[in-house]
Amino acid sequence: MLQNLMVAVIQMVSAKNVESNLARAEQSVVEAVEKGASLIALPEYFPSMHSDSSYKLKIAEQYGKGVIQDKMAELAQKHNVWIVAGSIPVKGRQADKVTNTSLVFAPDGHCVARYDKVHLFDFQRGEEIYKESDSHEAGLQPVCFDTPWGRIGLAVCYDLRFPELFRKLDNPDIIIVPSAFTVPTGQAHWELLLKARAVENQCYVLAPAQGGVHENGRSTWGHSMIIDPWGEVLSEVTEAGDAVICAELSRDRFNEIRQQLPAWLHRRL
Numbered sequence: 001m002l003q004n005l006m007v008a009v010i011q012m013v014s015a016k017n018v019e020s021n022l023a024r025a026e027q028s029v030v031e032a033v034e035k036g037a038s039l040i041a042l043p044e045y046f047p048s049m050h051s052d053s054s055y056k057l058k059i060a061e062q063y064g065k066g067v068i069q070d071k072m073a074e075l076a077q078k079h080n081v082w083i084v085a086g087s088i089p090v091k092g093r094q095a096d097k098v099t100n101t102s103l104v105f106a107p108d109g110h111c112v113a114r115y116d117k118v119h120l121f122d123f124q125r126g127e128e129i130y131k132e133s134d135s136h137e138a139g140l141q142p143v144c145f146d147t148p149w150g151r152i153g154l155a156v157c158y159d160l161r162f163p164e165l166f167r168k169l170d171n172p173d174i175i176i177v178p179s180a181f182t183v184p185t186g187q188a189h190w191e192l193l194l195k196a197r198a199v200e201n202q203c204y205v206l207a208p209a210q211g212g213v214h215e216n217g218r219s220t221w222g223h224s225m226i227i228d229p230w231g232e233v234l235s236e237v238t239e240a241g242d243a244v245i246c247a248e249l250s251r252d253r254f255n256e257i258r259q260q261l262p263a264w265l266h267r268r269l
């Protein structure tokens with residue numbers, strides 16, 4: 001097993017156009033590679049953020065083929081890295097629905113994991129209204145995948161509020177939560193929820209987020225971060241806009257925390 005793992009978390013302010021978002025994502029992946037990262041995580045819906053949900057359906061790809069997936073596979077292989085492709089819209093079972101799907105590409109370019117967001121964000125606060133369930137099908141199961149450093153569990157954005165999903169993961173060492181939090185809920189809960197999931201599950205948490213003012217006028221909270229199993233923030237994006245942050249995840253630190261405070265072993269229910 002690898003002792004340490006350099007990871008990168010990418011923050012974006014995605015616009016509508018898929019091609020230009022993919023080009024920006026590529027730039028950030030290259031920056032992460034230059035910083036020495038071997039696992040790179042992109043935010044929720046990095047290929048396109050747009051108010052009209054029918055646009056998601058328009059750009060949604062069949063699982064296993066399409067320009068977004070091709071680009072991610074190419075980048076993983078070219079740079080010999082793991083890429084967690086935040087989320088992308090994938091065609092659902094129903095013709096008028098998509099799944100909000102996180103795909104993981106291994107260094108050989110193969111897609112090795114698929115997670116469909118389980119909890120859909122239906123929210124209303126004044127003018128700010130989201131009804132993700134109108135255009136999305138919910139996923140049904142928790143997903144983990146294995147890397148030479150350890151096991152990684154997946155969640156997307158609003159899932160962060162449902163600790164039972166994380167408990168159902170198969171004992172991950174890292175949890176990755178690509179997100180696009182609203183500003184008011186992000187300000188109130190984002191860091192709190194991320195730290196809670198890290199501390200209660202005694203694992204690293206990577207949180208790549210959309211952060212800034214988007215083309216359509218929507219603002220997202222950003223504050224992408226990397227948190228250790230003690231709840232300490234190892235790295236954080238403090239400003240709006242595109243950014244790449246890195247941290248080295250330590251196997252020794254992970255083991256030390258779980259040995260000193262074996263809460264993970266003390267679970268009874």
Ligand SMILES: O=C(O)CNC(=O)[C@H](CS)NC(=O)CCC(=O)C(=O)O
Pocket residue numbers: 044045048049050121130131132156157158161180181182185186
């Ligand atoms: O729709 C898109 O284009 C991108 N996706 C999102 O913005 C998603 C679904 S609407 N946002 C969230 O889940 C926010 C959760 C949140 O903010 C909270 O739990 O407080």
